[in-house]
Amino acid sequence: MSFDTFLQHLTNGISLGSLFALIAIGYTMVYGILRLINFAHGDIVMMSSYFMIYFMSAMPWYAAILLVIISTVLLGVLIERVAYKPLREASRMSIMISAIGVSYLLENLANYIFTGVPKGYPDMPVLTKGLHIGSLSVQSASIVIPIITILILVLLINLINHTKTGMAMRAVAKDYETASLMGIQINRVIAVTFAIGSLLAAIGSIFWGARYPSVYPLMGVMPGLKCFIAAVLGGIGSIPGAVLGGFLLGMGETMLVAFFPTLTGYRDAFAFIVLIIILLVKPTGILGEKTTDKV
């Protein structure tokens, strides 16, 4: 493989990885607070893309983006209120089943409302412009996305560590009951968590649409699973971990296909194999902390 080709593959990998990272953050935040794998997160990205299509056809892009973000956040908070809040005291299995149910409902709803025919994501020239640097061809999105992801990462770390809300979130993640006894508004904290997660999902969907402009009801399923795996890889509950996991998984997948083209069929399996390995070797993930289970 020539160096140029390798470099091109590398760029592809970073680009894919940062997309995974953005969405993985959403998973990890929700899991950290609620110990819930929000299966519906990938589908929220999907719904966000559909929102974009409809808003873009009715108004200029800046207004559309704003509305998309607002509606996605509303969707996320609504889901939490309706489907997860009533089950907070129930067993983990029940709430997971609820998450699966929400995911299923969103997919079928999208299939019914928007039909299964793939629609085109509106083109945003600023993101899809092709740049040619030497022999490398990248979309401008490939450069913008990693930068924005790192920026968001920094912002979030600041939020978590240096603001009161962040402290509340850390407290709830550490010990749910004690936090509520200390006077923290649990409902508000959880709502804020979901809001931030959905905000990231909305941004993720915009970038995803720039890279892969085909929108269909099941588009969120595989990416959603892979992003969750990325979050686990990096350490579930840790935001830097999610970003790291996302990059690793994106790079890994791209390199697999790059070096072993006959194995493209196993591309999705790669993510699952990584998952199994990390669960067996270091279940808390690369950046995770060991926690002890009290009996």
Add this chain to the structure above:
Amino acid sequence: MKKRTRIILTVILAAVFIVILTLLDQGVLGDNYVRRVLNLAAIYSIVAVSMNLVNGFTGLFSLGQAGFMAIGAFTVAIFTVPLEYREAIFYISPQNPILAQIELPFFAALLLGGFIAAGIALLIGAPVLRLKSDYLAIATLGFSEIIRIVFNNMQSITNGALGIKSIPGVKTMWLPFGVAAISIAIMKLLINSTYGLAFKAIKEDDIAAEAMGISLFKHKQLSFATGAFFAAIGGGLYASLLTSVEPKSFYFTFTYTFLLIIVLGGMGSVTGTVISSFLVTLGLEWLRFFDEPLTIGGVAIPLFRSGLRMVVFSILLMTIVLFFRNGLMSNKEFSWEGISGFFKRLFSRGKKEAGSNE
């Protein structure tokens, strides 16, 4: 209720069941479509009970049933297609020469599939079963997908993503119903045995169970492998019913259907699962009219078009998960006392009554 009364009632019920099934099978009642849907419901009940064994009775959150079904389905598919059709099916790359010679009778292939699935379950279970519930769910889901993806790519063994067709079909309704009855009976026997008690103990509190001397590993493995075995049997029958299979059908979302069935039926109840498999399968077909444009008295009702059926189905699932978490039967089983008590209470609702054993 006297034991004799119970036995008589059970015999009558069994006789009624046999008569109805024979009538259906001979074509006196119903048509091919009805037979097909009922066969499908019977097959689903096998898989659902196997899933309930693992999830409901042992408390292991496993989402891997679709993968085990796939193993059973493809084993039957690979070994029972008549030899003369095979070349046409494997037209991209020829079937593995060893496999191309072997044609097994149906039951042999079915059991083979079951054992292969159980073997793989033991392999998978060893590392995975000690994980906590949500991780276990994702891990089993991951394995289910890995199995599917592997089948998708093994061109010379499973014909890859093209799938296999011309599988000999189901000739009589006694096949799915008979196998279902036997499988469910076996699983029920397992649950009623000391192993079953151990399973329930593990579900309640696995650390306490271990402290009481129950070998967690051994019992979890047993439950998981048995669940996989019967899921594969269900899968093999499924392949027979459909006469053609492809890996795409066993996407992990297939497991969601069984999840719904066991939640609806009650996660600790075999009877509940059986009833709800029939309810769900028949219901899904019955709900098909949601997909068609509906006119009442010449006025077209706007909402009805393709896709509405699954939306209604998902809303039903959410409603049950949120409001009827214990499902139909929670963890109670079928019993004549239960039914007579039920009717008694029904008719004496107006009067105050001391509670019976409900």
Add this chain to the structure above:
Amino acid sequence: MKKSFKWIAFIMVYVMILSTFLSGCSSNGGSTAANSGSGGSAAASNDSEVIKIGVFEPLTGENGGGGSQETDGIKYANEVYSEVLGKKVELVIVDNKSDKGEATTAVTRLIEKDGVVAIIGSYGSGVSIAAGDIIKQAGIPAMGASCTNPMVTQGNEYYFRACFLDPFQGTVMANYAIQNGAKTAAVITQNGDDYSTGLGNFFKQAFVKLTGDEGSIVADMVFQTNDQDFNAILTNIKAANPDVIFAPSSIATAPLIIKQARALGITCPIMGGDTWENVSIIDVAGSDAEGVVISTFFDENDTAATDEAKAFVKGYKERLGGDDAVIPAVAALGYDAYIIVLNAIERAGSTDGAAIRDALAETDGFEGVTGAFRFDENGDAQKSVAIIKTVKDGQFEYLSTVTVNE
């Protein structure tokens, strides 16, 4: 609340089982009989006054786009020719969801519950092949409109098709590529799609045979259903530097492949099969779609068109909303499939499956809108003509007609 729920549930079980039996026993389906196409509530009318033709197409799922277009062509044909043998023709449309399992259930339902005398469909060779066995056993004749894989009709005397086959299409595309100077080619196929894998193979065989060069296929890549990221595959192809790329994929993935290829700086021509003749590809791929070449069945501006074809073009364009609308080829094929079946029913003089099948086999020179029809011993339409189109200025434009004399 729990108790009343159980009560309701038990009642539901009985009602459902009862209704399934009853609807199975009566001659017509009960609430599950579909009434589409004609829009009226004809279910109450006497059964023998209506002839039912089943339509099984993907209306949702991966192939929902093409399936909907084909169905629309069939519906239009039903409106134009709504009677045969003195009875009204009613379409029963079932969605097979682009899934083989659903296809078998859908076809069973059409045959058993709805009592159709013939079946039209499906878009997507995979589902057609899956349903083939059931159709053969039931003895109901089926006419495929746009399914091009040979396996659909092979060994199945009840399945016919109105379009050309993939071996033919593959040869046409290979011919075209070589005539335009290509010496090397890269092929991208979708794992698991009979159409894509089959057509890709036929192209490869034809290309190698015509160039005489075993190594002329410099890259042979496979992707999975629902894959969206083709960058790795395309980067490898870029490194192999082919003269042309042939990627017979579905409508969903086509624009992704096109856009990503162009974004990576791949400049060679990209070719697709008949599935690519769909406006949504141009919509999503935008300006990157310029210059894409496809093969297809139908050209609406064909000057040698018959009166039937001219009337169809005019009428269908109106239905689509004006002269600017482009008629999808699969709609034309759906139209043809319908009128051929109707013609066969008329010639057979009855609604008996075997009689209609024999009448279909005897079709000779019947004029459809996509050409004259005669079926060979496999049930395939003997068509020796393919149309090549290209994308120019955001529209599909006719490029040439290729005739291959076999």
